[in-house]
Amino acid sequence: MIVELGHFALVLALLAALSQSFFGLVGPAKGQASWMAAVRPAVYAQFALTSVALAALVYAFVQNDFSVLYVASNSNSALPLLYRVSAVWGAHEGSLLLWSWILVGWALAVALLSRSLPVEFAARVLGVMGLISVGFLLFTLATSNPFERLWPAPPDGRDLNPLLQDPALAAHPPMLYAGYVGFAVAFAFACAAMIEGKLDQQWARWMRPWTTVAWAFLTVGIGLGSWWAYYELGWGGYWFWDPVENASFMPWLIGTALIHSLAVTEKRGLFKSWTLLLAILAFSLSLLGTFLVRSGVLVSVHSFAADPTRGLFILAFLVVVIGGALTLYAWRAPVLKSNAGFEFTSRESFLLFNNILLVVATAAVFAGTMAPLIADSLGLGTLSVGRQYFDPVFLLPTLPLIALAAVGSHSLWKKGRLRERRTGILVALGAAALLTAVLVLAVWEGAKVLTPIGFLVGGWLLFSALVDPIDRWRRRLSMTPAILGMTIAHASLGFFVISVTAVESYTRERDIALAVGESGTVGEFKYELRSLEFVEGPNYDALRGEIAVSESGVPISLLHPEKRNYWVQRQQMTEAGIDMQWSRDVFAALGEDLGAGRWSVRAQVRPLINYVWLAALLMAIGGIVAALDRRYRRRGEAT
């Protein structure tokens, strides 16, 4: 009954979305004030209805209603409550519903916070968001209905994939979607501006906080996914250039470019059509990411079931959205010219290079991600592109980008007078050189070619970002949230580069064969298998090892890796034993029984790896702080 109610609410939500887009787009065109006034109530109705639908599905999971096909395929009565809730978005149908709900959530936020915007403009923004909603709700109802019944109902469900039974992964999809879908707001702002044929600095000021918050969510979402892959898949790294990782990374890169290009549009009224294009591109890549993951065209951990109708629907939707927006762009962008010049070493030109490098990096990732698909569809053979391609082509534009950021964040708008800030920049560079020397010569020994370069540019950005705040603090000047946010984000990016460099340069890893009582060495570390015993969890049993790790004879960690057997899916899972220390992770994962009492053990020691994710989190916090700047909350007087 509740389930049917949810289904019905979803159908009604589609109707609300249709009226939202109709009133929002036709109302301003016809100049009908009463139509435009109907847009907000339509958003409220759509939000209430999709919330009912989502709540109904959560209810079905919590109540173990296995007469619902989706619940029966993704849950089990032995599944802990937290994972019964997160199983709602554990597979295709439910995650689409979550997508739609988050989209309406963003629309609701826009509806509530856009009272200071001109009525027509706000109506158009919400109208465009309504159209996107229509597309996704239609998709859900037509091809992936989570409320479908199963008769006769099975006594118990197939269980949630054990890999997904994890707290970080419970939070990963909502965060990621909040980012993906948040770019829909930027997209809607861009479309509304193009329809109106008016794009001023005020427009950029409205759009900036939305874009930055969406970007922050996406940052956290990608970070959580990467963290999960590290400790749950037992892959033991933070990034694998897996196609689905790339699918979420491309909108992030373009979103980063968009944030910076918007700064120029807001402050100087430049880069207008470029900003529009980036806004369209960011959301298009979000949709493409959804398509790549959902259609099953990619060979990846994430995409297992291939369903051609679903793929076709998203592809058609993609063509309509991207094609429509680009047509609008080709028609309208020439109207939105910017007329102002800037000097070569001004902030504008640094941000221009920032954008070019980010777009080049995105293009390189895009080429590597799509090449296997294109080669396959043209019958050129099945190929795969790995890190041997991605690492160099990604670092080529991004290393200069980091160095550019270290200098460019000190440049001035319009004027090319870098000389006045030269001391600060050079002091930061000197400090970075010192840090590099200390890290390479004293803390860790040895280095690869890129090690000093990574430490140097990372350190340069980190220290350079701190110059301005220290200067302000000494002169007792105030810091706006915008500047504080930028400082946090840039400093964490520098910190991120340092951590990644350390992980890539100084990781010790080896697969060793150990019997109880035996030990093996990994660099200066010694792994000793103390015991193996059987333990039982709520829905699995496991073999649990105890491994003592010592460094040059000094004991440093006691690890408890597990090999789990989940009862329902009869799937074997590796639960790595990880000791998080302040400067490194000591890691062990059990492989398999090698015979003769021995087990294979994957042993790794990775310095600074947790700071990779911490830096990503700090970057996102920087974005949120910047979005809270007071100037975004002032009532919009025209400039």
Next chain:
Amino acid sequence: MTPRQRRIALVVGILAGVSVAGLLALSAFRDNVMFFFDPSQVAAGEAPIDKRFRLGGMVRPGTVEREAGSLDMSFVVTDFQRDVKVVYTGVVPDLFRENQGVVAHGHLGNDGIFVADEILAKHDENYMPPEVAEAIKSKHGGVMPVDPDPRKAKPET
């Protein structure tokens, strides 16, 4: 320089930079892309000898061998037409087992034995890498010897 000349210089500079990046990407691409071959193609001599590639098929039952207590192992990958022997040292994934789909990264030695440096078996017991399924299907007149249940396949995020 006049502003106009400067703008032209800027555009030329950007174009030059982007083309250099494009060329480098292209050469990185050519050198580092790995192609996929099945055992029949390997037997027919289509696979390169000196270059890394991906070998995919099913693990033939009864061929997984290892010296007790050692990380060295070997098994036979088959597409039910031809077989290729694979040697590997290290930890294999949880879902590696006999009669399941597998993809190995590595290179072919002169003796016809494939030396793998990475073994992939994806995260579902009924899952078969699509390229393996395709390779096997085309040899069995469209019939899969092991039927991966599509309703079962899952995790997506």
